[in-house]
Amino acid sequence: MGLREWLSKIFGSSEESTNKNVSTTPVNETKTTPVNPTTVENKENKTQKEERLVADKITIGHVHMSGCTGCLISLADNYEGLFTLLDNYADLVYCLTLMDVRDIPKMDVALVEGSVCINNHHSIEDIRKTRENAAVVVALGGCASYGNITRFCRGGQWNQPGHEGFVPIGDLINVDVYLPGCPPSPQAIRNLCVMAYLLLKGTDEQKALATKYLEPLMKLPTLGTEACGCDLMTKVINHGLCMGCGTCVASCPVRAITMESGKPNIERDMCIKCGACYTACPRSFISLELTAQFETILGAIDGAMNP
Ligand code: SF4
Ligand code: SF4
16 A cells, blocks of 8 residues: 555545646746646556656655654644645655655655664664765754653663663754754644755745745754753743743643743753753744745745645
8 A cells, every 4th residue: 555545544535635737836836747637547557646746856754763753743734735745745755654664765855753762773873874865854853853851761661771861863963954842833844844845946036935944943953952941041031032832831841840920930950951841932943034034935835735
């Protein structure tokens, strides 16, 4: 069973989206090829149906290190939007949960979920192979970016007592983009995929827009692999950016944050420096320059998702 059929079984029929004469003209006027009707109308011919519908797609892989699979669920929570992505912009070439491909292939973009267990040589080999084979490596979610809840692990847990140390992927390889969040929202993952496509395959104008969108996320890896409650204080609250949403409180695994007078207060002695609060905070990687272009960016994404 192909990936498309498998996803269709789970999320419902995708016939409507697969049979559309999809064109990415609104977002990319020169690069894409319209669907060949004979390819999609012949429902009897499975091999034809699984052909690439649009030329010039990018290839994307989901590499699962040590995490809870929440980021993958968030990716799948795009529902029909996932079909639009797969039809028009990206071929999923590697994903241990969804596909029967064992070796990490060459790909344009690797979405890496989870931190790396340094007591497991397979994990270290996999993350190095990912770096070798992917043009762009994205740390997808808090664990891959900053360690998140896996920073809590000290070994001795019943299923893997020898697994004592977990590090963010940036401690072992060069990372191009962080997409923090625990998990990142479905929309954030979708937008990243569209923008990665525009960056790699778009017109000059689209490349510039995608660069603008991705810049704050590309800057995060240059700032290091550690985040803690102090980052909330120094980079969000002290800058007057906190809107008192309480997401940081809910995300702290050791209850080191409480809300006082509508703003978070961090008990620093309790903080294990997992970065969960900082990565979950919607204001932690805000870019005012980007905010100024928000409507243009949303228009490009809407155009891409409704071709
Ligand atoms: Fe993690 Fe809590 Fe410390 Fe934030 S305050 S880094 S969530 S332990
Ligand atoms: Fe403030 Fe960020 Fe915490 Fe929300 S998640 S309360 S914006 S610091």
